[in-house]
Amino acid sequence: MALNKLFSSLTINSNLISRRAIHISAVNFASKPPIEKPKPGFGKSYRRIVHFPEKYTVKPLEVTNLAGRDPVTGRVVAKGIGGGIKHKYHWIDWLRDGPTEGPPQEEKVIQVMEDGCRTAHIALVAVGEKLKYILATENMKAGDILKTSRYLPRIPVRANEGDAYVLGALPTGTLVHCIEKEPGQGGLYVHAAGTYGTILRRQDDRIVVQMPSKRTFSFSPLCMAVVGRLSNVDHGDTPIGSPQRNRWLGNRPRSGLWKRKDGRHGRKIRPPKPVKEISASMNPPPAKIVRLTMVP
Template structure:
């Protein structure tokens, strides 16, 4: 009994305070993987100047690492050929007085940082890059309109119109989500949306994914589809070409027939003997009760 009392007194009065050692995991910074749709893919950082320029911009390839901590976040990104970045102006805005803006196409080039081609256009002393449509060639004149007439216009590829001025079933690309905010939909190679019916001040637009949106009729869209439509059908051909495109190989942990990452090994389905046709279930007997 005395021994139990001494033990309880030692536990109650402790001469040394309890110290909590920090865990080893808390010493490291946890980096979340990029969520889809946030625009952060840990592939490159573009060094933008203060003012718009058509000069190719320098980039810093991240290789799938977080630029702050340097930790690997996206394992499928790495290597690749270094390309200059061409600053694309996503806003096709006409003058405020309502007159159309006519620009000339000087050059159509390939951009290693995009799937579609870009076109160098200009008017007066101003030059800018825009996304080239499928049949756009040097020397063409493209026009940007801002008016919505009562009768739908006759669309011409490369021209920009408010979607409220285009007839139904017109193929468009670089569609704005909000008026004046710049292109948001259909900016990759070979993509295009379809103009649908008009309800009030809104126009139905069908995207390549079959999703449909009612957008403001003043949203600007470019007639036609984005250039380089064969991008998705070009065969890779070798593993080395994937490295040129900036994709790292798989980890090697995935195995087809092992039960860790791939297809599971299961017992075969037992044999079922079919000797005679199945009998029909017996009809249910119903009883009725008449009350007097």
């Protein structure tokens, strides 16, 4: 009898403990809802919201700093992002469009300036009666004349720094940036300060370009690219100087936990990745939905 009572009390206590554990775990899970974290690439930005008008303008645009918070819920999503100094946003015209036949279009550089919302410097350019902003190259200065053309010649052209031509018109070894993914889409690749891609070779009817990450991409010869290396070359080598300036730049301090370097910091020898072909057929259009109606 005593043993039976002892076993029954033990089972009751174990049931109570398991119920409490389940309740506690459920409460903890319910108190932490799933948060959608930012993904690298063309995902959601948690640094700032730029208030774009309907038409393109060279007037500096208003910016709302998010400091790593979700604009809808207000929760901190990206912990390393801070508010930073308030900056105006200069709208870059990524599409360098020129004539498909005849002489190239000429554009004049009015001013080269710094931009607080990007690492590379920008240039104010006049095209006829229109003004626009583009990314400045390493040696670009006020008064330079830039050429833009979409004509694909039989013999490669000798382009100067800042000129925009299709990839098929440029010789092998040319340094390029602001490369289009598809013809007419606008410069999508290589925007950071001091970076550049290199035209390596022509493969069948494609142009193989080595990106700043040393990966090789294969583009259509009709994709536009701007010649030269991007400005602000010393951006990566310039020390920040003080923790306060790091906060001005919009970076929050780390946790302060000292961590010893482990094996992941060692030397690794990996084979180069294969050439990635950039084409318009990578994302096929969605299938059409056909509704069927019953005939009475």
